[in-house]
Amino acid sequence: MMAGRVYVILLTTCATVMGFNVSVDVTIERRIQGVSISDRQKWINIHSSPANPPDWRPADITEFEGYGANLGRSFVFSSMMAISEEDSTRPGFVNKTKLIEQCKNNPKQFLGWQETEVDLVHSSKTAQLYANGCGQPPKGFVPGSHAATAEFFQTYFENCMWPTTLDRYIIEVANECNVKVERCNTSWAEMIAVHIAVADALHNASSGGPQKALVCGPTAAYPEYEIGGFENWRDIMGEFIAVAGKSVDCVSVHYYDTFVGGEDYGEFATSTRTGNNLDALLDLQESFSFFSFGHVLPLLVSEYGTGFKEDELKYAPLNDWRTLRGVMGKLMQFMDRADRLLKAIPFIVDKATWNPNTLQNSTYSYPWVMWRYVNNSWQETHLVKFYQFWEGVMQNASVKACLSYKDLLDANIQVQCFAGTSEVHVIINNLDKYPKSGNLVIKNLQHLFGVNVAVNMTTTITRLYYDSDAQVPVLQKSVQDSYPTYIPLTPFEAMRISVTLPQEQANVKADVATKQPSLFLSTVSERTYYEMNNKMLVNISEGNPGLFQFNVNNSSNTIMYSELRLGLSASYDDMIALLEPDNLANNMTVTVIAANQTLAFDRSNLGGGLHIDTKDDTVFGALKFYNNINFPSQITPTSTQIQVSVQGKATLIISSAVLMLGEKLE
Numbered sequence: 001m002m003a004g005r006v007y008v009i010l011l012t013t014c015a016t017v018m019g020f021n022v023s024v025d026v027t028i029e030r031r032i033q034g035v036s037i038s039d040r041q042k043w044i045n046i047h048s049s050p051a052n053p054p055d056w057r058p059a060d061i062t063e064f065e066g067y068g069a070n071l072g073r074s075f076v077f078s079s080m081m082a083i084s085e086e087d088s089t090r091p092g093f094v095n096k097t098k099l100i101e102q103c104k105n106n107p108k109q110f111l112g113w114q115e116t117e118v119d120l121v122h123s124s125k126t127a128q129l130y131a132n133g134c135g136q137p138p139k140g141f142v143p144g145s146h147a148a149t150a151e152f153f154q155t156y157f158e159n160c161m162w163p164t165t166l167d168r169y170i171i172e173v174a175n176e177c178n179v180k181v182e183r184c185n186t187s188w189a190e191m192i193a194v195h196i197a198v199a200d201a202l203h204n205a206s207s208g209g210p211q212k213a214l215v216c217g218p219t220a221a222y223p224e225y226e227i228g229g230f231e232n233w234r235d236i237m238g239e240f241i242a243v244a245g246k247s248v249d250c251v252s253v254h255y256y257d258t259f260v261g262g263e264d265y266g267e268f269a270t271s272t273r274t275g276n277n278l279d280a281l282l283d284l285q286e287s288f289s290f291f292s293f294g295h296v297l298p299l300l301v302s303e304y305g306t307g308f309k310e311d312e313l314k315y316a317p318l319n320d321w322r323t324l325r326g327v328m329g330k331l332m333q334f335m336d337r338a339d340r341l342l343k344a345i346p347f348i349v350d351k352a353t354w355n356p357n358t359l360q361n362s363t364y365s366y367p368w369v370m371w372r373y374v375n376n377s378w379q380e381t382h383l384v385k386f387y388q389f390w391e392g393v394m395q396n397a398s399v400k401a402c403l404s405y406k407d408l409l410d411a412n413i414q415v416q417c418f419a420g421t422s423e424v425h426v427i428i429n430n431l432d433k434y435p436k437s438g439n440l441v442i443k444n445l446q447h448l449f450g451v452n453v454a455v456n457m458t459t460t461i462t463r464l465y466y467d468s469d470a471q472v473p474v475l476q477k478s479v480q481d482s483y484p485t486y487i488p489l490t491p492f493e494a495m496r497i498s499v500t501l502p503q504e505q506a507n508v509k510a511d512v513a514t515k516q517p518s519l520f521l522s523t524v525s526e527r528t529y530y531e532m533n534n535k536m537l538v539n540i541s542e543g544n545p546g547l548f549q550f551n552v553n554n555s556s557n558t559i560m561y562s563e564l565r566l567g568l569s570a571s572y573d574d575m576i577a578l579l580e581p582d583n584l585a586n587n588m589t590v591t592v593i594a595a596n597q598t599l600a601f602d603r604s605n606l607g608g609g610l611h612i613d614t615k616d617d618t619v620f621g622a623l624k625f626y627n628n629i630n631f632p633s634q635i636t637p638t639s640t641q642i643q644v645s646v647q648g649k650a651t652l653i654i655s656s657a658v659l660m661l662g663e664k665l666e
Contacts, residue, residue, distance in 0.1 A: 020410050020438030022487070024426055026419040027444045028403040028664075029520040033527050035339035037401035038394045038418055041119050042338070043331060044387065045072035045345040047303065047368075049120055050111040054378065055350050060371075061112045067387040068395045070117050072345040073302055075175070077124035077156055084141040084152075092144020094152045103160035120162055121302050121343065123172040123219070124153075126180050129194065134183040146194050150201035157205050157213060168212045170300060170342060172252055173198045176221035178236050188236065191218065192243050199247040214342070216252035216300045217244060223253055223281050226569045226613055226620040230537050230655065233284065241289050245297060250342055251285060252300040256307040257326040257609075259319075274329035275411065275431050275608015276621030280567035280655060282337065283622060287656040290530040299337070301344040304330050308367055315365050315372065320382035321466045321473040323348070323368060325492040327386055328464070329608065332414040332429050335401075336526075348383045382473040389464050389475060389496060393427070396420045403524050405561070411607025411624055412436065419448060421519060422501040430489040431608045437488045442499065447521070449501060456502050459483045465493035522664060524560055529642075529659045538654045540588075545647040548657040552594075552642055557663040564592065564601055564625040564644060567655035572612060574650035575619040579606055587650045590625055594642040601625035620655070 030037065046064070048071050050056065084102070087095040110118055127134040129149060131142050143149040153171070161169060173195045181188055195217040202213035218240050225233035241251065255278055258271040273281070282299070289297040306326030308319065327346040334344045351373070352358050352366040362374045371378040393399070399420035406413060412432040418425045424445070430436050449457060461484065463476045483499050529550040538546045570578065578587045592599045604624040612619055644657060 020406060020413045020436060020487075021441075022413070022415050022426070022428060022438060023405045023441045023443065024415075024417045024424075025403045025405075025443040026417075026424055026448050027521040029523045030401040030403045030417070031523060031525045032337065033339040034525055037335050037338045037416070038399050039338070040068055040390075040394045041070050042341070042343050043335065044068060044390050044394075045070050045119075045343065046350065046370075046387075047073050047345050047347050048350045049074035050109065050113050050118060051350070052111060055353055056111065056113075058112055060350075064387065065114070065117065067391045069387045070119055071113060072119065072343065073121040073123055074162075075123050075125050076120075076160070076162075077122065077153060078128035080156060080160065081124075081128045081142070081152065082138065082140040086141055086144075093148045094141050094143075094155065096151075096155050099152075099155055100159045103156070108160075108162045115163060115165065118162065119164065119166065119343075121170045121172060121216075121300065121345065122161065123175055123302065126174040126177045126184065129174060130184040130186065132185055134180050146197040149194055150197040153198045154201040154205045157202055161211075164211065167210065168214050169206075170214050170216060170250075171198075171202060172219045172300070172302060173215065173217050175219050176254065178218050178220045179222055188239065189243075192240055195240075195244050196247040199244070199249070214249040214298075215247075216250040216302075216342075217248050219252040219254070219302060221254050223255070224613060225281060225284060226618055226653075226655070227615055230569070230653065233537075237285065238288060241285070241297065242292060245289060245292055248297070250298040250300050251289070252302055253281075253285070254303040254347075255281070255301060255330060256303075256305060256347075257322070258307045258309060259322060260309040272609030272611050274326055274333070276606045276623070277608065277611035278330060278333055279565060279622035279624075280620055282333075283565055283567050283656040283658045284536065286340065286528075287530045287536055287658065291534045291536075296340045296530075298340050298342045300342045301334065303345060303347040304334075305347040305368070312364050313367050314363055315367070315381075317382055317472040318466075319367055321492075323383060324386055324464065324473055325466075325494075328389075328429055328494045329414065329431050329492075332416060332427070335416055346386065348386060351378065385464060385473060385475040389462060389494065392423075392498070393418055393425045393496070396423065398519060399423065399425075400519070402520070405628070410436070411604040413438070414607075419519070422449070424448065424499040426483075426497045427494065428487060428489065428497075429494045430492055433491045433609075435488070435490050437486070440483070440485055440487050440497065442483055445499065448519075457482070458500050458502065460496075460498045460500070462496040462498070463493060464495075465490045524662050524664050526660055526662050529661070531657045535654075536656050540646055540648040540652040540654055542647075542649045545645055546654055548644040548646070548654075550642040550644075550657075550659045552659075552661065557665055559661050560664050561628045561662040562601075562626070563660040564590070564627075565622045565656075565658045565660070566590070566625070566646065567620070567622050567657075569618055569620045569653040569655060570650055572610075572617050572619055574652065575610070578648075578650050578652070588646065588648045588652070591645045592625075592627070592642065593644075599627055601627045 046069050084099050085095050087093050128138045177191050199215040202215055206213040255273050257273050286296045306323040334341055347368050349368050351371045352369045355366045357364045359373050362372045365372045370381055370383045399418050402417040402419040404415040404417040414429040416427045459480050461478050467474045483497050531548045532551045535548050540546050592601050610619050
């Protein structure tokens with residue numbers, strides 16, 4: 001950062017309490033391009049796998065089964081390499097006979113977990129693939145070529161995988177390899193090539209079988225795409241997608257907010273991804289793959305949350321809170337992309353008994369554990385509160401996402417809604433460092449619960465927030481007869497409003513519901529359109545506008561709402577000037593034309609914190625524009641192009657332009 005400058009990392013249009021209005025309609029199902037959001041195995045995961053005590057004791061398993069949590073990831077390929085050996089008759093290749101025998105004699109066991117609770121991403125650590133171990137010489141077998149690596153993965157896939165009733169396995173080749181190129185004494189082109197070799201081998205092995213191999217890469221860390229005028233994007237992720245995109249099935253990336261100071265660092269010493277920066281990253285990835293292949297490569301998020309730039313970080317409940325809020329905000333964003341997101345695994349682990357500090361020095365315990373070993377006993381950290389917060393949501397098979405509206409353009413307020421035959425859950429999350437307050441309306445509850453049983457409804461309010469006086473994260477539950485219409489939120493607070501029927505009424509309602517064709521009266525499906533002419537990384541300045549076009553096909557349905565997202569990169573000073581509420585028109589003008597009509601799109605504030613690249617003093621994030629009223633419903637195949645022109649006085653790079661339409665399916 002430039003010397004002498006004070007950065008205000010989190011930005012809103014004003015530093016006071018802002019009002020918001022949230023309206024939920026339980027008669028309208030919300031889908032994302034036809035895909036349901038309500039899949040707990042996609043969202044409510046632990047970065048862990050089945051293990052013997054003390055990692056997972058029977059009581060621990062029972063507790064987390066109650067929360068409806070799933071186990072989500074294991075480095076199985078590299079772990080097996082570390083105990084395998086080279087074939088003496090085939091230098092550089094694994095001894096397949098002994099590898100198969102090892103797997104046959106040691107079949108995978110769920111160790112108290114139910115098979116349906118274990119859907120692991122089968123991953124591999126990068127160091128095991130290279131002779132120098134990327135700085136630490138590896139144990140066991142090290143592949144001598146891409147062919148040897150591919151053969152090992154294929155042999156393991158055919159003989160050693162965790163049992164599953166699902167029709168696919170999700171596989172990663174090399175964890176966070178993009179930041180290990182120099183350490184591994186190799187090139188990025190070589191790392192891309194090994195992904196292609198493994199993907200081709202696994203596709204061959206799984207062809208016609210009961211489980212398809214979905215091979216993901218590059219499992220990238222630190223997606224600082226904007227560095228060097230997006231040179232980092234072009235050289236790393238853009239290059240990977242362009243070269244390997246036809247071979248791999250999915251892109252895998254890790255997304256973290258990162259605190260960079262010492263143990264007493266302030267609130268502003270952070271690199272924020274949650275909110276606008278995450279949207280900009282995802283939109284750029286999707287736009288590039290869509291233009292390259294005609295479809296979006298699905299995304300695997302095998303780690304996300306909050307990181308710390310301290311090698312030895314003292315345990316503090318405040319750091320648990322920083323992880324919790326980093327996970328909550330990103331999860332709410334991922335749910336809005338349910339159609340192109342395979343799985344999202346928060347980086348929250350079990351006990352990390354492999355870490356030396358776990359048993360020897362709990363003061364410096366691994367920052368992401370749910371248990372610390374203190375005074376010869378295991379004590380839960382506050383990270384378990386993430387699973388407690390989501391307990392009961394989407395655990396009933398009848399529950400689907402319902403439609404929610406925000407009529408005040410505050411991108412710091414995130415909303416998800418779920419409804420079933422006897423329950424409604426509304427989750428509202430505040431991305432801002434300032435408190436918020438607003439209003440909530442839940443429409444058509446009588447359709448769900450019936451007029452006669454409405455008096456028997458119970459509302460449970462669950463709050464996840466940071467108590468600055470006690471200096472601990474708090475999960476607080478309260479029960480009342482009716483749902484609250486006024487919603488106060490503390491900084492970064494998540495609130496869940498659950499409206500349910502008593503058990504005896506719920507059973508009656510469920511019996512009746514099985515005779516009804518549908519819980520919902522209508523469906524809104526959100527469709528995403530990407531700029532049709534590959535307009536990415538476009539420079540905008542005074543006298544040099546940008547024109548973006550979208551081909552809105554097969555959209556004769558009524559459009560209930562729309563959102564335009566522009567990924568913006570600018571200098572810190574230009575971005576701050578751009579975001580001043582009264583100065584936007586002087587710095588940036590957005591004109592939208594659809595069906596020969598000029599439409600008024602309202603700009604939101606910038607949700608979440610500013611992500612500042614300290615190397616060249618730039619900010620990168622997505623700015624949202626909304627239209628909930630006068631979007632023409634008569635868009636037809638004869639008027640499919642929507643034009644967006646952007647004129648700016650500040651110098652900007654528009655990384656991507658994405659249009660989302662909420663279409664009511666008749």
